[in-house]
Amino acid sequence: MNRDLPAHIAIIMDGNGRWAAERNLPRIAGHSAGVSAVRKVVEECARLKIPHLTLFAFSTENWNRPQEEVGGLMVLLDQYLKKELNTLMKNKVRLTTIGHLEDLPDNVQHTLRDVVKRSAGNEGLTLTLALSYSGRDDILKAVRGAARAVMRGDLSPDDIGPETFSSFLYTRGIPDPDLLIRTSGEQRISNFLLWQVAYTEFWVTDKLWPDFSSEDLHEAIETFRSRERRFGMTSEQVKGGKT
Ligand code: IPE
Ligand code: IPE
Numbered sequence: 001m002n003r004d005l006p007a008h009i010a011i012i013m014d015g016n017g018r019w020a021a022e023r024n025l026p027r028i029a030g031h032s033a034g035v036s037a038v039r040k041v042v043e044e045c046a047r048l049k050i051p052h053l054t055l056f057a058f059s060t061e062n063w064n065r066p067q068e069e070v071g072g073l074m075v076l077l078d079q080y081l082k083k084e085l086n087t088l089m090k091n092k093v094r095l096t097t098i099g100h101l102e103d104l105p106d107n108v109q110h111t112l113r114d115v116v117k118r119s120a121g122n123e124g125l126t127l128t129l130a131l132s133y134s135g136r137d138d139i140l141k142a143v144r145g146a147a148r149a150v151m152r153g154d155l156s157p158d159d160i161g162p163e164t165f166s167s168f169l170y171t172r173g174i175p176d177p178d179l180l181i182r183t184s185g186e187q188r189i190s191n192f193l194l195w196q197v198a199y200t201e202f203w204v205t206d207k208l209w210p211d212f213s214s215e216d217l218h219e220a221i222e223t224f225r226s227r228e229r230r231f232g233m234t235s236e237q238v239k240g241g242k243t
């Protein structure tokens with residue numbers, strides 16, 4: 001048993017479209033309902049004193065969706081940030097982002113930068129929104145960053161280990177996720193944090209994201225705490241505390 005609370009929970013929030021389809025509503029109604037689930041989960045993680053929560057909100061591949069849906073999602077994101085600012089501040093949440101921020105509409109970039117700046121001094125939960133994010137792009141960005149440092153003469157290729165490499169990723173300074181939750185029953189990573197999930201515990205629920213509740217979060221955390229993380233060792237080694 002691992003017993004500790006996860007220091008970093010990452011969530012692939014999936015199933016908004018199916019939630020809407022079940023109700024004969026447009027897909028955007030599902031995304032709108034999904035925002036309420038985000039609110040609840042952020043508050044609960046802050047209350048539980050989880051240090052890091054990363055939410056996959058929009059992938060680079062999601063740009064290929066119908067324009068109307070993409071536009072609606074951008075409006076929802078802008079509204080969420082503006083409406084939530086006070087609550088985020090009250091709960092001492094620090095907002096950060098990962099992904100190609102430059103791809104987002106100017107007004108959304110502006111709102112994001114504002115909330116990131118205002119919440120920078122908060123010392124509670126670090127909430128990271130993955131926006132226009134691709135795990136492969138993250139790795140490629142790190143490769144380019146490391147290559148540039150080598151070309152400048154600031155880094156020797158032989159010194160590029162996991163830690164140095166991680167410092168070139170969008171997620172630099174953020175520990176790897178301990179627990180990855182995916183809703184809507186899909187069992188795939190969909191180009192989320194590829195490098196970072198090397199030893200992350202996965203937990204999948206059939207619940208669609210708008211239906212995800214605090215109880216589901218607690219169930220995921222309890223399951224995580226009951227698992228034995230072996231990191232390649234034997235169970236006996238882990239139990240004996242030997243390394
Ligand atoms: C997740 O829900 C939200 C985003 C990807 C932005 P989906 O919109 O993918 O919902 P389904 O998978 O179509 O049900
Ligand atoms: C993953 O969900 C991206 C986000 C939750 C933002 P998708 O719905 O885009 O993933 P696939 O297409 O089912 O793999």
Ligand code: MG
Pocket residue numbers: 014015016
């Ligand atoms: Mg989906």
